[in-house]
Amino acid sequence: MRGASSKMAIWVLGLYGLYLAAPVYWLLRLALQSNQAILSGERDFTLANFAEIFSNPVWYQGFANSLTYVAINTVISVSVALPAAYAFSRYRFLGDRHLFFWLLSNRMAPPAVFLLPFFQLYSAVGLFDTPLAVALAHCLFTVPLSVWILEGFMSAVPRSLDEMARIDGHSLPYFFFRIFLPTIRGGIGVTVFFCFMFSWVELLLARTLTGSEAKPIVVVMTRTVSASGIDWGVLAAAGVLTILPGLAVVWFVRRHLVKGFALGRVS
Amino acid sequence: MAEIRLEGLTFRYPNASEATLSELTLAVPRGEAHALLGSSGAGKSTLLNLLSGLLPAPPGSIFFDDVDVGRLEPWARKVTQVFQFPVLYEAMTVLENLCFPMRELAAGEQQRRARDVAERLGIHGVLTAKPAALTLVQKQLAAIGKALMRPDVSLVLLDEPLTAAEPGHKWRLRQTLRALQADLGATMIYVTHDQTEALTFADRVSVLHEGRILQTGTPEALVDAPDHEHVGYFVGSPGMNLIDGEVRNGRALIRTGDGGVLELGALPVADGPCRFGFRPEWAVLSQEPEGLPVQVHATRTLGASRGETHGLVVAEHQGTEIFTRQNLAGVVPGPARVRIEPERLVGFRDGWRVGAGPAGQ
Numbered sequence: 198m199r200g201a202s203s204k205m206a207i208w209v210l211g212l213y214g215l216y217l218a219a220p221v222y223w224l225l226r227l228a229l230q231s232n233q234a235i236l237s238g239e240r241d242f243t244l245a246n247f248a249e250i251f252s253n254p255v256w257y258q259g260f261a262n263s264l265t266y267v268a269i270n271t272v273i274s275v276s277v278a279l280p281a282a283y284a285f286s287r288y289r290f291l292g293d294r295h296l297f298f299w300l301l302s303n304r305m306a307p308p309a310v311f312l313l314p315f316f317q318l319y320s321a322v323g324l325f326d327t328p329l330a331v332a333l334a335h336c337l338f339t340v341p342l343s344v345w346i347l348e349g350f351m352s353a354v355p356r357s358l359d360e361m362a363r364i365d366g367h368s369l370p371y372f373f374f375r376i377f378l379p380t381i382r383g384g385i386g387v388t389v390f391f392c393f394m395f396s397w398v399e400l401l402l403a404r405t406l407t408g409s410e411a412k413p414i415v416v417v418m419t420r421t422v423s424a425s426g427i428d429w430g431v432l433a434a435a436g437v438l439t440i441l442p443g444l445a446v447v448w449f450v451r452r453h454l455v456k457g458f459a460l461g462r463v464s
Numbered sequence: 465m466a467e468i469r470l471e472g473l474t475f476r477y478p479n480a481s482e483a484t485l486s487e488l489t490l491a492v493p494r495g496e497a498h499a500l501l502g503s504s505g506a507g508k509s510t511l512l513n514l515l516s517g518l519l520p521a522p523p524g525s526i527f528f529d530d531v532d533v534g535r536l537e538p539w540a541r542k543v544t545q546v547f548q549f550p551v552l553y554e555a556m557t558v559l560e561n562l563c564f565p566m567r568e569l570a571a572g573e574q575q576r577r578a579r580d581v582a583e584r585l586g587i588h589g590v591l592t593a594k595p596a597a598l599t600l601v602q603k604q605l606a607a608i609g610k611a612l613m614r615p616d617v618s619l620v621l622l623d624e625p626l627t628a629a630e631p632g633h634k635w636r637l638r639q640t641l642r643a644l645q646a647d648l649g650a651t652m653i654y655v656t657h658d659q660t661e662a663l664t665f666a667d668r669v670s671v672l673h674e675g676r677i678l679q680t681g682t683p684e685a686l687v688d689a690p691d692h693e694h695v696g697y698f699v700g701s702p703g704m705n706l707i708d709g710e711v712r713n714g715r716a717l718i719r720t721g722d723g724g725v726l727e728l729g730a731l732p733v734a735d736g737p738c739r740f741g742f743r744p745e746w747a748v749l750s751q752e753p754e755g756l757p758v759q760v761h762a763t764r765t766l767g768a769s770r771g772e773t774h775g776l777v778v779a780e781h782q783g784t785e786i787f788t789r790q791n792l793a794g795v796v797p798g799p800a801r802v803r804i805e806p807e808r809l810v811g812f813r814d815g816w817r818v819g820a821g822p823a824g825q
Contacts, residue, residue: 357547360518365565366539379555 221440227433235429246434256435259417262328263397264442266413269332270339271392275385277336278343283373285344286351287359297348300341308402311337316405326408334402339392346391350384351377386453393446414439465651466528466542466618468492468515473525475514484510485675492668495649497642499666501659503698507675508655509623515653516621517541528618542618544611546625550603552595558582558606559591565614581609584644600628605637612644620645622654626661638665659699663687671695687743693812696741702776702787704741706812707756711738716809720757721782728756729806733818741810744789747802749777755801756781763792 227235234241250256284290285297315334316325324330358380362372378385403413418435447454473488485507492498502508513519514526521534533541544565552561562578569577582588585605587598595603604625611620625641626634642665645652656662662669663683670680671694679691690696696704709718709728716731716738728740749760758779766775766789777788777795779802788802811818 355547355549355551357549357551360516361545361547361551363518364516364538364543364545366537376553376555 224433224436224440227429228437230430232428232430243430246430247438249431250434250438255412255417256414256431259412259414259435260438262407262411263403263413263415266328266331266335266403266411267393267396267442269328270335270396271389273332273336274339274343274392275388277340278347278388279378279385281340281344282347282351283377285348287356297344300344303341304338308334308338308399312402312405315402319406325406326410328411330406331403331411331413332396334406335396335399339395342391342395343388346388347381347384350381350387354380383453386450390446390450390454394443397443465494465649467494467530468619468651468653469527469530471525471527473511473514473521475510475519475521477510483675485514488677490670490677490680492651492653494651496667497645497652497654497665499654499656499662499669500672501656501662501669501698502672503657505674506672508657508672511672512545512621512623512653512655515619516543516545542614542616543621544614544617544619545621546604546608546611546623548624548627550595550600550607550628552603552606552610554595557592557594558587558598561595561606562591562609562613565610565617569615577613577615578609581612581644582606585609585640601630601633601637604628608641612648612650617650620650620652622652624656624658625654634661635664641665660701663699669699671698673698688808689810689817690741691817693739693741693815696743696810696812700743702744704743704810705747705784705786706739706741707781707784707786708737708739711735711811716740716811718756726754726756728804729809731809731811731818733811736813738818739812741812742804742808744776744787746805746808747786747788748790749779749788749795749800750803752801752803755803756786758786758800758802760795760797760800762797763795765792 228246229243230241231243231245233239234243250260285293311334315330319325319330319334324333354377358376359372362376367376398415400415400419404416404419407413407416414435418432418439468491470488470490473485474483475485476483488511500508500511510519514521517533517536517538517540523534524532526532526534528541538545552558553564556564559575559578559582562582563574566574566577579588579591582591585608587602587605587609590598590602590606595606598606608622608625611622622641626637629637638661644650654662654665656665663686666683668680668682669686671678671686671692673692673694679686679695681689681691686695686699690699690704693704693706697706707718709716711717711731711733712735714730714732716728717725718728718740720726731738731740747756758781760777760779762778764776764778765773768774773792774790775792777790777792779786779788779800781802786802
């Protein structure tokens with residue numbers, strides 16, 4: 198009975214894995230073929246599509262722009278959210294619960310709601326078409342999310358750690374940076390992961406708030422239609438490269454992700 | 465090491481209507497192992513935080529060696545603390561954790577002291593490990609070690625430190641802790657709600673109840689002459705039996721169900737209503753017609769020696785539960801009499817033992 202059900206489980210999981218992997222496989226296959234081969238159905242193998250991306254400034258600038266604003270966004274979100282989450286987790290102040298919920302309710306609004314005000318605001322102060330503009334706009338969503346996640350992790354750390362540090366004669370900054378942050382590094386990893394993922398895949402704000410200078414990769418990908426039709430091969434190669442940073446982030450925080458989710462949620 | 469003195473310590477949390485601690489007065493001499501015993505909500509944690517300095521105390525209420533420390537930070541008071549669940553710095557190894565409070569000593573001396581204490585606590589094998597690799601008990605031992613490390617420590621506070629330990633280990637850990645305390649001559653205040661822990665660990669015990677210290681004394685004094693009904697009831701397992709009666713001409717009398725009067729013993733106090741207390745150990749079921757009439761309900765075996773079972777007899781006298789601790793041979797449910805050692809009887813009025821209490825009744 199057990200053998201049968203575990204065999205069943207393997208089948209179900211295998212099919213699901215196949216379902217998830219198929220598009221990625223297809224993308225990789227397209228990326229390694231020339232446009233003619235794709236359209237005619239011939240067999241072919243070429244790295245020319247990747248060469249095109251790494252030699253054409255429109256493409257590699259797109260990647261650079263995206264990585265820039267994602268990095269800025271992640272750094273701002275985590276560094277702002279850490280003290281905020283600590284305050285929510287450790288101090289009781291007037292309206293703390295309401296404020297905390299209000300933070301989360303920010304996440305309920307679709308990004309499109311903020312398009313117009315952001316566009317006008319950034320145009321007015323000359324931030325339009327810079328990576329910083331996109332990074333700041335994304336902060337509106339990633340900061341509440343980060344505070345929310347980090348608060349969970351911090352509240353899982355017993356308050357006696359703070360008290361112990363005080364009894365040991367540590368100042369609050371020393372305690373926070375040298376003792377507390379290492380203790381919740383799993384949570385920071387998870388937060389970085391979520392900030393990265395949001396900012397990396399977000400399209401609407403990134404497209405509206407940039408022109409030609411700071412055009413992100415997701416936008417470049419939507420503009421590959423040229424006079425000669427769609428350049429399928431290069432588009433697929435760009436898609437493959439777009440998956441890679443996400444994979445890298447998951448790889449670096451994978452240990453913390455599993456441990457982190459368990460700490461912040463289950464126990 | 466320091467002598468710790470509380471002088472009329474009263475503490476009220478901001479926005480609280482009632483004081484959490486009121487008029488606590490206590491002197492703990494240097495090198496004493498002192499236990500604070502109380503149920504949850506008695507104010508133990510608040511008192512602990514006031515002693516450690518996590519909460520500021522009103523001026524003139526807490527003295528370490530005649531220095532008013534009420535407004536000093538914990539580090540300046542030179543206190544260390546062991547928490548209920550182990551607290552260690554995760555990023556450091558056990559050895560680094562142990563050495564941390566000794567940062568004013570030379571490195572070699574730090575290591576020597578740390579290894580010495582670690583060996584006594586039985587954690588010398590895990591000194592180079594990170595806390596995450598330790599078991600819960602090992603972590604707590606390391607936390608205890610850390611609290612004992614500081615060379616100029618004035619007071620070591622322990623907040624129910626053995627909660628994490630299995631019952632079987634508790635005894636041994638307590639003995640280790642006690643031996644270390646004696647060797648280092650450390651002044652220790654051990655907070656617990658477990659009366660066995662308090663009585664077996666401490667030189668003296670203070671019983672805290674609803675923000676007041678009801679009694680401070682040796683474990684023997686708490687057992688033999690509890691100053692307050694609550695102490696009698698809280699100390700001991702099970703606690704003191706209490707029955708209502710009256711004192712007339714120095715004789716302790718209770719009414720029996722059939723309208724008669726029974727003398728339990730002599731009690732040289734003024735006449736009037738009185739509540740009599742006796743410990744289960746001081747009473748035994750008897751076949752003689754004298755003694756307190758009870759209805760035996762059940763027995764609880766606690767152990768055996770020389771082929772005879774010993775344990776508790778659960779009985780009832782006019783709706784009051786009465787326990788005796790005795791040989792269980794021949795004890796059967798049904799009516800019986802309880803003979804109480806007459807000279808050990810304790811009398812209470814308004815909660816306080818006659819002759820004790822705040823008013824010196």
